[in-house]
Amino acid sequence: MTNVERITAALQAYMKAEMPEELRKAMEYSLLAGGKRLRPMLCLSACEMTGGQLETALPLACALEMIHTYSLIHDDLPCMDDDDFRRGRPSNHKVFGEANALLAGDGLLSFAFEVMLSEGPKHVAVAPRYYEAAAEIARGAGVNGMVAGQWKDLANEKNPSADAATLTDIHTRKTGALITAAVLAGGMAGKADAAEMKALRAFGAHFGVLFQITDDLLDVEGDEKTVGKTLGKDAAHEKLTYPALYGVSASRRMAEEEARLAEDALAPFGERAVWFIELTEQTLTRTF
Amino acid sequence: MTNVERITAALQAYMKAEMPEELRKAMEYSLLAGGKRLRPMLCLSACEMTGGQLETALPLACALEMIHTYSLIHDDLPCMDDDDFRRGRPSNHKVFGEANALLAGDGLLSFAFEVMLSEGPKHVAVAPRYYEAAAEIARGAGVNGMVAGQWKDLANEKNPSADAATLTDIHTRKTGALITAAVLAGGMAGKADAAEMKALRAFGAHFGVLFQITDDLLDVEGDEKTVGKTLGKDAAHEKLTYPALYGVSASRRMAEEEARLAEDALAPFGERAVWFIELTEQTLTRTF
Numbered sequence: 001m002t003n004v005e006r007i008t009a010a011l012q013a014y015m016k017a018e019m020p021e022e023l024r025k026a027m028e029y030s031l032l033a034g035g036k037r038l039r040p041m042l043c044l045s046a047c048e049m050t051g052g053q054l055e056t057a058l059p060l061a062c063a064l065e066m067i068h069t070y071s072l073i074h075d076d077l078p079c080m081d082d083d084d085f086r087r088g089r090p091s092n093h094k095v096f097g098e099a100n101a102l103l104a105g106d107g108l109l110s111f112a113f114e115v116m117l118s119e120g121p122k123h124v125a126v127a128p129r130y131y132e133a134a135a136e137i138a139r140g141a142g143v144n145g146m147v148a149g150q151w152k153d154l155a156n157e158k159n160p161s162a163d164a165a166t167l168t169d170i171h172t173r174k175t176g177a178l179i180t181a182a183v184l185a186g187g188m189a190g191k192a193d194a195a196e197m198k199a200l201r202a203f204g205a206h207f208g209v210l211f212q213i214t215d216d217l218l219d220v221e222g223d224e225k226t227v228g229k230t231l232g233k234d235a236a237h238e239k240l241t242y243p244a245l246y247g248v249s250a251s252r253r254m255a256e257e258e259a260r261l262a263e264d265a266l267a268p269f270g271e272r273a274v275w276f277i278e279l280t281e282q283t284l285t286r287t288f
Numbered sequence: 289m290t291n292v293e294r295i296t297a298a299l300q301a302y303m304k305a306e307m308p309e310e311l312r313k314a315m316e317y318s319l320l321a322g323g324k325r326l327r328p329m330l331c332l333s334a335c336e337m338t339g340g341q342l343e344t345a346l347p348l349a350c351a352l353e354m355i356h357t358y359s360l361i362h363d364d365l366p367c368m369d370d371d372d373f374r375r376g377r378p379s380n381h382k383v384f385g386e387a388n389a390l391l392a393g394d395g396l397l398s399f400a401f402e403v404m405l406s407e408g409p410k411h412v413a414v415a416p417r418y419y420e421a422a423a424e425i426a427r428g429a430g431v432n433g434m435v436a437g438q439w440k441d442l443a444n445e446k447n448p449s450a451d452a453a454t455l456t457d458i459h460t461r462k463t464g465a466l467i468t469a470a471v472l473a474g475g476m477a478g479k480a481d482a483a484e485m486k487a488l489r490a491f492g493a494h495f496g497v498l499f500q501i502t503d504d505l506l507d508v509e510g511d512e513k514t515v516g517k518t519l520g521k522d523a524a525h526e527k528l529t530y531p532a533l534y535g536v537s538a539s540r541r542m543a544e545e546e547a548r549l550a551e552d553a554l555a556p557f558g559e560r561a562v563w564f565i566e567l568t569e570q571t572l573t574r575t576f
Contacts, residue, residue, distance in 0.1 A: 079385075
């Protein structure tokens with residue numbers, strides 16, 4: 001069983017908890033829709049790299065995926081980005097209706113913490129910093145993390161004076177905060193010492209920016225291949241992106257630089273960091 | 289300082305955490321808008337009654353109020369109940385817009401767990417069941433608790449075959465679950481033994497139903513005094529309520545019975561339960 005399969009199996013198992021059947025369907029529609037499982041993989045891999053037990057990181061990893069998924073469902077709502085599609089399928093509210101999609105998102109966010117807290121007693125003896133890891137995830141998801149990023153992103157739509165510092169701040173929070181929380185939580189579920197935690201934090205910060213730049217670049221390429229409605233919608237939103245602010249070539253150079261810094265940050269782990277280095281390389285090259 | 293003042297002061301202090309200023313305003317608009325502070329008061333009072341330290345229950349109590357507030361903000365959104373007013377003021381989305389209200393709600397839910405988890409290390413030595421209490425709150429707020437209740441409430445709007453069992457199930461979850469979680473969390477932050485926890489659970493269950501029946505009765509009385517738009521909106525939703533299903537007189541008798549059962553449940557606490565008995569009496573008489 002690969003780690004991605006372990007994560008999917010654990011998500012499926014958690015989703016067997018008691019809840020209304022139709023709510024379960026709406027949550028599973030988005031949670032089990034595939035996706036790269038990037039955040040849970042970062043968490044599991046950081047735990048393994050720092051000598052921890054994979055089982056200890058699994059509830060934290062699943063919570064990260066639930067939080068990420070809730071943010072996508074709420075982001076797609078008509079009052080937010082108004083996206084009709086996600087991962088090639090109709091978005092949650094197009095299938096279940098707006099009110100139910102709102103509640104499916106609320107449900108996933110609540111369930112993330114329910115899972116982490118309910119599983120705590122099982123894991124805290126092996127991983128004394130288990131609850132500290134859950135707190136890190138809460139902060140990454142929260143009002144100075146992901147929610148702050150979404151708030152600022154909205155506030156700066158169609159803001160002609162938005163600058164590079166604003167763009168960096170938005171994405172550091174919107175994407176970077178939960179990614180960084182994922183690797184830190186993994187390190188805490190493992191046996192990372194202070195120096196290793198510092199290295200994980202630096203990796204998370206640079207990898208988060210790399211991921212966002214390449215995401216923006218993929219969107220540009222997507223738009224170039226797309227016509228009509230989708231393009232019109234994106235243009236109407238006038239999102240602040242790296243290519244929009246710096247151009248495509250400069251954005252690619254910035255991505256390369258962030259990839260280099262992310263890999264440099266992994267030096268303390270030596271050969272144990274191979275998964276993280278491969279991930280960084282794959283993330284960088286997905287735009288070329 | 290009264291306990292209500294302590295709760296408000298603690299909420300104000302937590303809200304000084306780092307976050308975007310405009311997001312803070314939107315969250316504070318609803319969180320610090322007054323309200324009875326019922327859930328946090330239940331939590332603090334249960335902690336005090338069972339010999340705990342008030343400070344230990346304070347982050348749990350504040351989290352309960354944040355969760356309750358997020359649920360009101362999301363409930364008022366156009367895609368849900370579409371309420372323009374809350375507590376006599378324009379609802380959150382009427383002031384800040386739908387997208388920002390959605391995020392203010394997401395922010396409050398996330399912040400509730402951030403506060404409980406970040407404060408944990410301070411309290412767990414005094415209250416070893418602190419994280420268990422946080423888990424209880426997560427379950428009360430979650431997909432088999434409050435979110436399930438909201439889901440089922442929506443699903444049964446305009447359902448002519450909805451029956452008494454459905455009504456009870458909806459309100460046990462929508463209102464009762466977080467109220468019961470509040471008293472249980474207070475008992476865990478205190479020194480409640482198994483028999484006392486059982487008594488608190490029984491009190492929570494009956495008090496929750498009492499609270500919902502009286503809330504429904506107040507709405508009926510409100511409607512009788514109201515004209516035009518508000519009444520039209522309520523009628524359009526055709527909410528499943530106690531008075532709608534049983535009539536006003538029978539609902540009042542049911543409220544009396546639940547109040548009696550709630551007070552009976554408090555017997556093991558003897559005179560220490562005076563706050564809970566007064567609350568029950570006040571809640572019952574608010575409808576007469």
